[in-house]
Amino acid sequence: xxxxxxxxxxxxxxxxxxxxxxxxxxxxxxxxxxxxxxxxxxxxxxxxxxxxxxxxxxxxxxxxxxxxxxxxxxxxxxxxxxxxxxxxxxxxxxxxxxxxxxxxxxxxxxxxxxxxxxxxxxxxxxxxxxxxxxxxxxxxxxxxxxxxxxxxxxxxxxxxxxxxxxxxxxxxxxxxxxxxxxxxxxxxxxxxxxxxxxxxxxxxxxxxxxxxxxxxxxxxx
Amino acid sequence: xxxxxxxxxxxxxxxxxxxxxxxxxxxxxxxxxxxxxxxxxxxxxxxxxxxxxxxxxxxxxxxxxxxxxxxxxxxxxxxxxxxxxxxxxxxxxxxxxxxxxxxxxxxxxxxxxxxxxxxxxxxxxxxxxxxxxxxxxxxxxxxxxxxxxxxxxxxxxxxxxxxxxxxxxxxxxxxxxxxxxxxxxxxxxxxxxxxxxxxxxxxxxxxxxxxxxxxxxxxxxxxxxxxxxxxxxxxxxxxxxxxxxxxxxxxxxxxxxxxxxxxxxxxxxxxxxxxxxxxxxxxxxxxxxxxxxxxxxx
Numbered sequence: 413x414x415x416x417x418x419x420x421x422x423x424x425x426x427x428x429x430x431x432x433x434x435x436x437x438x439x440x441x442x443x444x445x446x447x448x449x450x451x452x453x454x455x456x457x458x459x460x461x462x463x464x465x466x467x468x469x470x471x472x473x474x475x476x477x478x479x480x481x482x483x484x485x486x487x488x489x490x491x492x493x494x495x496x497x498x499x500x501x502x503x504x505x506x507x508x509x510x511x512x513x514x515x516x517x518x519x520x521x522x523x524x525x526x527x528x529x530x531x532x533x534x535x536x537x538x539x540x541x542x543x544x545x546x547x548x549x550x551x552x553x554x555x556x557x558x559x560x561x562x563x564x565x566x567x568x569x570x571x572x573x574x575x576x577x578x579x580x581x582x583x584x585x586x587x588x589x590x591x592x593x594x595x596x597x598x599x600x601x602x603x604x605x606x607x608x609x610x611x612x613x614x615x616x617x618x619x620x621x622x623x624x625x626x627x628x629x630x631x632x633x
Numbered sequence: 634x635x636x637x638x639x640x641x642x643x644x645x646x647x648x649x650x651x652x653x654x655x656x657x658x659x660x661x662x663x664x665x666x667x668x669x670x671x672x673x674x675x676x677x678x679x680x681x682x683x684x685x686x687x688x689x690x691x692x693x694x695x696x697x698x699x700x701x702x703x704x705x706x707x708x709x710x711x712x713x714x715x716x717x718x719x720x721x722x723x724x725x726x727x728x729x730x731x732x733x734x735x736x737x738x739x740x741x742x743x744x745x746x747x748x749x750x751x752x753x754x755x756x757x758x759x760x761x762x763x764x765x766x767x768x769x770x771x772x773x774x775x776x777x778x779x780x781x782x783x784x785x786x787x788x789x790x791x792x793x794x795x796x797x798x799x800x801x802x803x804x805x806x807x808x809x810x811x812x813x814x815x816x817x818x819x820x821x822x823x824x825x826x827x828x829x830x831x832x833x834x835x836x837x838x839x840x841x842x843x844x845x846x847x848x849x850x851x852x853x854x855x856x857x858x859x860x861x862x863x864x865x866x867x868x869x870x871x872x873x874x875x876x877x878x879x880x881x882x883x884x885x886x887x888x889x890x891x892x893x894x895x896x897x898x899x900x901x902x903x904x905x906x907x908x909x910x911x912x913x914x915x916x917x918x919x920x921x922x923x924x925x926x927x928x929x930x931x
Binding site for chain 1: 712713717739740741742744745753755756757758759760761764775797798799802803804806807808810811813814817818826869870
């Protein structure tokens with residue numbers, strides 16, 4: 413899923429300072445699953461804003477709505493009227509949701525309440541870990557299901573560097589060396605041949621480092 | 634042909650040194666050290682490339698200045714700071730300046746250095762960098778024209794291509810597999826991470842006996858017991874045995890350097906028969922290189 417963290421309250425307060433009618437718009441998608449931008453979190457943000465603004469002597473009208481997914485036009489249509497009636501919209505969606513909303517409602521002032529961080533998985537209660545960089549050329553079949561682009565701090569594709577110690581990466585004793593994990597798993601499977609294969613340079617043009625990517629399915633268009 | 638490649642091809646035990654450019658433009662002291670203590674005593678001198686991700690004077694320019702003083706350089710290149718256009722362009726520039734020896738390295742992560750907010754590049758990994766050098770030597774590059782045909786160079790360079798390995802890594806098999814790949818990608822010589830355990834190095838050399846490129850054992854001069862302990866705790870793949878730390882700790886104050894010289898010389902002497910050369914890294918103590926070589930019996 414897409415993992416996002418809520419911005420600090422002081423940053424969000426700057427967006428809504430002096431506004432009279434604020435809409436906090438939660439998203440029922442990924443940010444709801446990672447417990448940072450769903451219905452409940454939208455209510456919490458609204459309460460925090462009411463308290464903080466109230467202390468400063470401001471009492472704007474703050475309402476809350478949550479849509480199924482802000483990255484789909486049809487769901488955003490359901491809050492067209494509320495958006496039109498607000499002089500500031502704080503969206504709790506990832507960057508994709510913020511941009512789709514901004515594109516659909518060009519007259520509205522739409523602000524991000526979140527910092528979108530990574531594509532990750534819920535690896536332990538309360539912990540999400542980055543494990544995909546969307547490089548557009550998945551090599552997980554050759555790396556025992558461990559992505560070196562996302563999980564090696566240097567994104568190396570041909571095995572470990574000299575910075576691995578006790579299975580950890582040189583950047584932090586808390587970070588596993590992805591190539592150590594790949595090596596252990598491939599060795600256990602008797603597939604070290606996959607580690608021995610020389611991989612040519614990555615085609616970054618297909619990745620997020622290239623130009624904006626678009627996927628079109630003609631049968632649906 | 635570079636003197637380094639000639640020396641290694643002749644089968645002579647080959648010694649290389651290393652200098653690190655300064656943070657600033659005051660390059661003269663580093664050049665002076667190389668001229669005074671390394672010239673004529675080592676075959677070639679490595680120049681580190683933004684070592685440990687601490688921004689500093691450039692490797693290529695330093696290599697060029699060494700050449701001006703009649704010292705053969707080994708141009709270290711890391712993959713951290715340049716994409717494939719810049720790496721290949723710098724390789725051409727280096728060749729144009731008369732630099733032949735290039736040591737391809739991954740490069741310490743930016744988080745190890747003094748510009749932690751910088752964007753790490755690693756467009757190519759070290760295998761890709763070696764492949765790029767081979768392509769350039771063949772008169773082409775990593776790109777292609779609009780019809781998918783390889784680009785043609787107007788004049789091709791020639792390099793003596795090196796790489797590194799960590800012989801005493803806690804898990805050595807992945808290091809050896811990576812070394813095999815580096816050699817398959819074009820590496821012609823190897824300089825190792827610091828080794829302090831001749832027995833472990835001997836075992837490593839047996840495991841890589843199928844890899845037919847010369848290996849120069851890495852000797853990092855231990856300046857004192859504190860440095861040795863620090864390296865054990867923080868530098869991956871480095872293991873200073875307790876008996877060496879004890880010897881450094883027992884040295885009279887102000888005379889640690891004598892023990893440092895002795896240890897470095899002994900290590901070279903003990904490992905001389907196992908490999909094709911030694912790469913001495915003094916971290917600013919180049920003035921002791923003549924004594925270390927004497928101690929090593931070279």
